Amino acid sequence: MxxxxxxxxxxxxxxxxxxxxxxxxxxxxxxxxxxxxxxxxxxxxxxxxxxxxxxxxxxxxxxxxxxxxxxxxxxxxxxxxxxxxxxxxxxxxxxxxxxxxxxxxxxxxxxxxxxxxxxxxxxxVTELEQTKIELEQKNEELSELTYIASHDLKEPVRNISSLIKLLTDENQDKLDEQSITTLSFISESAARMTRLINDLLDYSCIGGGGKELVTVDCKKLVAVIQQDIETILNDTNTTIELGELPKVKGFETELRLLFQNLISNSIKFRKPGVPPKITISAKEKNGWTFTIQDNGIGIPNEQKEKIFSIFQRLHSNSEYEGTGIGLAHCKKIVEMHKGKIWVDSKEGEGSTFYFTIPNL
Structure with missing residues (x-):
C-alpha cells in the first residue's frame, strides 16, 4: 500500500x-x-x-x-x-x-x-521563438527608421547652420550687437541639435545584429583611447593610472565606446582648477568587475540612478555641454554584455563607476 x-x-x-x-x-x-x-x-x-x-x-x-x-x-x-x-x-x-x-x-x-x-x-518554445523572430524584425525596422529619421533631420539643421554663417559673413558690418547675439544663439542651438541627432543614431546602433564576440585586451584598448584623446588630456593636465586590466570576451567597438565615455565623463566633470586624476582597475570575481575612479565634482546621492537614463542631465549647457546620452550609452553597452553598471559618489568628492563583464 x-x-x-x-x-x-x-x-x-x-x-x-x-x-x-x-x-x-x-x-x-x-x-x-x-x-x-x-x-x-x-x-x-x-x-x-x-x-x-x-x-x-x-x-x-x-x-x-x-x-x-x-x-x-x-x-x-x-x-x-x-x-x-x-x-x-x-x-x-x-x-x-x-x-x-x-x-x-x-x-x-x-x-x-x-x-x-x-x-x-x-x-x-514555438511561440517564444516566433516572438524572438518578430522582435528581431521590429528592432531591424526601428534601427532603419532611426537611421532614416536622423539623416532627414540632419539636412534641415545643416541648412540652418549654413544660412546663419552666410548671413553673418555677408552682413558683418551691418549687424548690430543684438542681431549678432541672436544669430550666434541660433547657430549654437543648431550645433547642439546636430550632436543630439548623432548621439541618438549612435545609441540606436549599439547592440545591432551581425556582431561577434572577440577577445579584447582592455589594457591595449585604453592605451589606444589615451592616444586618441591625447590633446584633451594635455590641455586639462589629466593623469590616468592603469592597474592590471584583463582580456575579456566582448564586442570591441562597444567596449571602446564604454571606456571612452567613462574617461571623457571624468574629465568633463572635473573640479575647477584641479587637474583630473583617473584610476582604472579590474578584479576577477565570477567574471570581471571594472572600476573607474576620478577626483571630480561628484554626484548627488539622489541622482545616482537618474544619470544612466537617456536625456538625463544634472547640469545646464552653460555649465557642462552634452546631450545626456553618454551614460545611457554605457548602460546599454554593459547590459549588451550581460553585465551591470553603477556608481558610488559623494558630491564634491569624486565618483567611482563600476561595471561588470561576465565570462561570456
Missing part, C-alpha cells in the same frame, strides 16, 4: 510539472526501434495529442513512426539509445517535432536513470 501511494504521489507530481517529462525503456541498446514509452506526463501527452492508453508501454515506432522519418527525430531517438547505454546527460537544445496534428520547436534534454532507462525533459 505504501509503495502504491508513493507511486501515485510521484505520478501526480510529474503530471503537474510545467515542463514535459517522459521516461523511456531501451530494450535493445543496439536497436533504436526497440525503445518503449514507460511514462509521459500531461504536457508531453498534450504535445503528442495522445491519450495514456495510446502511449504507455508501446514502442515509439508504433505510436510516432514519423519520428523515424526525418533527421531531427532520428537524432533525438539515437540520443535516447546512447544515453541509455553510456550514461550521462545530453542537452539537445532546440529540436523540431511534427505529426499530422501538431508541429513545433522544443528545448530537449536526455538524462540517464539506470541501465536501459532514460528520462527526457521537454519545453515547447
Amino acid at each position: 505504501r509503495d502504491l501511494l508513493n507511486l501515485e504521489i510521484v505520478t501526480k507530481t510529474f503530471d503537474d510539472l510545467s515542463h514535459g517529462v517522459g521516461i523511456f525503456h531501451v530494450e535493445d541498446l543496439n536497436d533504436i526501434k526497440s525503445i518503449r514509452y514507460v511514462f509521459m506526463n500531461k504536457i508531453i501527452l498534450y504535445e503528442m495529442r495522445k491519450e495514456r492508453e495510446e502511449v504507455f508501454g508501446k514502442r515509439i515506432i508504433e505510436v510516432a513512426p514519423e519520428a523515424y522519418e526525418h533527421e531531427g527525430g532520428l537524432q533525438v531517438i539515437e540520443t535516447y539509445r546512447k544515453v541509455a547505454a553510456e550514461g550521462g546527460n545530453v542537452n539537445l537544445g532546440l529540436v523540431e517535432y511534427s505529426n499530422h496534428m501538431v508541429a513545433g520547436k522544443y528545448e530537449c534534454s536526455v538524462h540517464h536513470i539506470q541501465d536501459n532507462y532514460v528520462y527526457v525533459m521537454l519545453r515547447n
